[in-house]
Amino acid sequence: MRILAYHVQPYEEKAFLKWSKENNIEVVLEKGLLTLDSVEKAKGFDGVTTQQVIPVKDEEIFKKLKEYGVGQISSRTAGVDMFGLDMAKEYGIAITNVPRYSPNAIAELAVSHAMHLLRNVKRIEKAMSVGDFSWNKDLISREIRSCTVGIVGTGRIGLTAGTLFKGLGANIIGYDKFRNPDADGVLEYKDTLEELLKEADIISLHLPLVDDTYHLINKDNIKIMKDDAIVVNTGRGALVNIDDIIEALESGKLAGAGLDVLECETLYVNQKVGLEKIKGTVVEKLMGMDNVVLTGHFAFFTETAVDNLVSISLDNIKKSIETGKLHNCTNM
Known part of the structure; x- marks a missing residue:
């Protein structure tokens, strides 16, 4: 052979x-x-x-x-x-x-992105880089135990993420067309995606990309999310309409986005492309935003x-x- x-x-x-x-x-x-x-x-x-x-x-x-x-x-x-x-x-x-x-590989990065955004780490680092160490009111953060985390897609990865978030004290809810029998004691299922989006402070996506999940998160359902919600996507890039996410981030509707995957990621993933290649692209835009954590498809990389x-x-x-x-x- x-x-x-x-x-x-x-x-x-x-x-x-x-x-x-x-x-x-x-x-x-x-x-x-x-x-x-x-x-x-x-x-x-x-x-x-x-x-x-x-x-x-x-x-x-x-x-x-x-x-x-x-x-x-x-x-x-x-x-x-x-x-x-x-x-x-x-x-x-x-x-x-x-x-x-290794479901833990992806789940751990989802939790890391959420915590990074929840604690305003990128904004704090930016202030410190110019010598500002003051306790600015705009940098005050929420504790994870005060948050409801919505897991969208409750297979092995999603359920592992839910377990990790729960271990930090968060309230966990979930949505999936196919309910996982192992989810008992980890999360409370919601009957519809809309119900989950209305209740969650942090929304973590763990779905495959199929016709029904393409641009699952878009301007129409971002409207029903809580103000200051955080969206984390370690699934597939096209699960979200990235233009709609950016618009919500810029308007203040969303507090942050943790993105390991993008729909356009073939442009840069696992490549040394230089900054010129991404100039003027959505990648450059996201990299420059204080309320975005962007990693280039590294969730699996353990x-x-x-x-x-x-x-x-x-x-x-x-x-x-x-x-x-x-x-x-x-x-x-």
């Missing part, structure tokens, strides 16, 4: 070598992305894995993989919106993912999560080939 790994990052190499040695399976590491130009490298391999920052939606890629006898792309991600799923299905290419790796992403994605290929059954498949 031979596996080709596309877009391998230096921080992943240790995990790949570890899995290869433990399973006695050859894994060839390729630094480039899976593209029309690089798909020919998959010839002679039994399976491929990738972590894409650009879409794989060119029909010719799937056509070539089928020609080479590769029936699976194992993505080292939870989300699979970077792939043309219908096109992959048409050519018999399964897209598998890693739905569960040693534990990276090891899990690599090993589970490779396990998906190994098990599929050995058993003839697909594991963690999203489109078959």
